[in-house]
Amino acid sequence: MATITRYINPDSTAGGDGTTNATTGANRAYVSLSAWEAAEQQDLDTGNNIAEAICETNGTADTTVLTIDGWTTSATDYIVVKTSSGHRHAGKWDTSKFRLTVSTDATALFCYEGYTVIEGLQVSFADYDYRSGVYCDAINTPIYIKDCIIKGTGSTGVSKRGVFFTDSTQPYVRNSLIYDILGTSAVGLRVGGSTNPPYGYIYSNTFRDCTTGVFEDGWQEAYYYNNLVDNCTTSFSGYAQGAENNAVSTASGFTGATQANNRTSQTFTFVDAANDDFHLASTDTGALSYGKDLSADSAWPFSTDIDGQTRTGTWDIGADEYVAAGGGWGGLLSSQRNRLVYA
């Protein structure tokens, strides 16, 4: 098995082969994710390969729709699309970091390949009917979205979706921030799936300013743990397989076959919500230290947050784990509410 690593940088020029992250020369980075996908499309399963697309930028956005289709993947031979360190957002939309920004009447990212991992991307899409930030359609296979920021624009489009999983796709979404998905029947995350295993896993996400935060368009299709839904007309619509330690600002919240520790009518305090910085503030009383520890989860364990910071103590609800600002002294202990962490 080999990992086929290729680089993408919108500040490169067209015609490179993506084998280095340089922006000039024969081996320069692909100029867009779309170019990477076109050049690298292949049968990963037969070749026993992993295709890894590493996204970087010197400031320019990738503006071309990405469609991942025409590949052959498996649980061990799959696709990873991710940002490298230094080119990834820090939990807030950042125009100096890699981003896929589509302003035409189109969904920004289509994924038709199961087992694909989308990690650390910023994705925005325009205000048109039936369009999504990320659209996932892979028959009876999982697609993983983690540490991403997905945002919409405007509020006139009908049936917009921040992230859309079709009925046959197994959704895995964690540590992601989805916001500004507004308009008639607009939804932050739409989950389809099956009433039979395999279920979906929706862990530790923040949904903010959506007409509906999460819409389970079926019955008992996923487990929802540690999700924060704020300032949405409807927080959660549907009936989950399991719903624990979620927190919402509305009077009604998550429902499910198994439920525990869900919190309704909460007020959340963010670092700078007016400027779309949805990191938890130290003064928050709605989500801070009310989460469930998923580091030993049987389905999809993890122990970091959207920033890549380690979750410690009693976890916070939502994509961000509050960590007190530390000094510039390595190893200096700083307080983090009721726990100690290395700053």
Next chain:
Amino acid sequence: MALLLIMGVSHTHTDPTKDQRGCYKRGDIVEVLDDAKHDGDLAKNPVQSPWYLVRITGVTKAQVLKYLAPAYLNDDPATRQVVRRRKFQITADTLPLAVRQALQANRYVEVTAAQVQNYLVNKLTGLPE
């Protein structure tokens, strides 16, 4: 001026539906770019396989963005279904000899819109745009 980034090879898939819907074919236009996305120095920045790069003079990126559209089974935005990865493709093998030779030599050519207009065909109808 605008740049067209064009596939020089065809990908295939064993599932015929997926092959048509998902796989890029030779001549498909993968990307349209502003002129600045190629500096013209083919020694310093040669165009690599699987790409061909066509610079079209006298048109803007906005004017050629339409070539990135997939072919849909229907046009209803709520239900439309992709049946071809791209609606249009350049029929590379029938291009004028001088253009073909330039592409073979450098994987790059500069042409006018009129020179390629008749070679940009709708994949479903087989007719020029």
